[in-house]
Amino acid sequence: MAFDDLAYTGTPHDRVPARRADPEWVADQFARPDVQLVPMWRDRCLLAAGVPIVATGHRSRQIAAAAGESVLLGLEDGTPVFAADLSAVDEPTALRLSAAQESTDLRRLAARLSHPQAATLAYARGLLHWNRHTRFCGVCGSPARSAQAGHVRVCTALDCARVLFPRIEPAVIVLIESPGAEPRCLLARHHGADPDSFSLLAGFVEIGESLEGTVRREAAEEAGVTVGTVTYQGSQGWPFPSGMMIGFVGQALDDRIDVDGAELLEARWFTRGEVVERIVDGPGAGPADSIGGWLLRSWAGLGASPEVRP
Template sequence: MRIAETVTFGGSGLDRAAEVRDHAAHLATEPDAQIILLWRGKPLLAGGALVRVGPLHPVLKDATADKVLLGRDGDSLAFAADLSQWQPDNLDDQALNTFLDPTEQRHPAFPDDHVFKELRGVMTMLSPRDAELAATARGIFNWHRSHRFCAACGVQSCFAMGGWQRNCEACDAHHFPRTDPVVIMLITQGNAVLVGRSHGWPQGMYSLLAGFVEPGETLEAAVRREVFEESGITVGEVSYLASQPWPFPSSLMFGCAGKATSRDITIDPQEIEDARWVTREEMADVFAGQHPDILPARKGAIAHFLLENWLADRLD
């Protein structure tokens, strides 16, 4: 698929500067270092772009000491700082836990047009470079929050290598960021594509079927297993289309195409709420916002990317 790397969060060509990660703590204090800021995984934005600050900016007093080295951004090294310990005024914890957090937070060190926003809601507005930086930072910080203790001996481990490693000083074990492989499937039969919806999704939201790859399993086998488990549809030929880092919290989505060899749907209600075949003409209405009961997949998600290019006949 020639346009595969145009998917959101991919294709910016970021040089991750892995060779200097062991010096990252010192490099983060250099005057030309540029630091992006996240609060509970939400990047700080102004004018539709990531805000970058220098290492002496006063906002960093509210950040954790450890900075993640993201890579080279132009002539500077880019880092990320986590401000999750800062407590904004009038915090609405209930809204923060919704499917798509609509709230915005403003830090007193910045003008009112500098806001922390949910990455899902702004991902299509960002440049490819800003999107990759924000997704990388969110994924790494989430891993540090959920993997603070050594899996070998249980002692709290330490931030290392610019955030790309945790070391246990008790047993000398090394731990590395986790990425979970997920297949997301464009399953077609003739002129129709298979879509489904999970329990608790917003009304009218349908997407492509997806599921985690299991140990010892190929992508092709995972596609066939997940589709059959969720919908009862059998799949023959499977091919790879595109991938997308998906930091909600730590997945790598493998977009695959599959040819269905059966038609009758039998859903597993423990897995999904509904599944249906949608013709190309119906999907065109969905994307135009004219379908009576299906909303288009969210812009920026690989499901939207694959369906849009299926409609345009660009899955080559």
């Protein structure tokens, strides 16, 4: 399975880091007649006839005037693309300003969007969310202002002036293989999951850990499985709100399982045939937009989920 099958990856923009620090250049880009503006409301996409709104012309300027924050996503084939946060107004006002009929969560849309569309909306969502939730300096508590077209915030206190960058929270997700001649992988049922809802293990990276160390710790803590070799497979931006999912395959040193009873209710080894049966005729491989499903389908020898458009 190709890495390009992952949702939210590969935004089609030149992010112009050397130019976006120039306020005059950014203003000139927004004043261009071909400028495009992606509006969002409280992390939700705004739709007309089921299609995400991309405003142009006079409407883009109306939206920007009402927005709490606008950011530059970059240039797409030379065309400037911005995103605007309408969270400061109520939903009916946001719909009216953007000529939208409804708002919805991006993950509900992902299966019917092209990869560039989904990646653009994920990028906009994550950057706008960070700006909206980083109003104050974490060191001195003074207000922070937007800079570099929304990609940086700066503390306004002269004796602090701390530069704040978007926070990314890395997490690992791992397909663990058992030892032995017959290929088997570990799937677990998490607390609160449906009786037949099994998935891969995942967890956030802690301070002072390597990614491989996180894989081994999570496997040991949650499932009582000892992992040896850990091999990187791919990564996925996960702006829900600020994650980065990093996928691995791990090799268990033995087939013993001892779930913690807190995070996991049960875990067991599944053969490749059982995984294929679950994907084709059963509950599936998990969310179609997730790297977890990508890892599982890849291990099972299946192609990309039919729910995800190439």
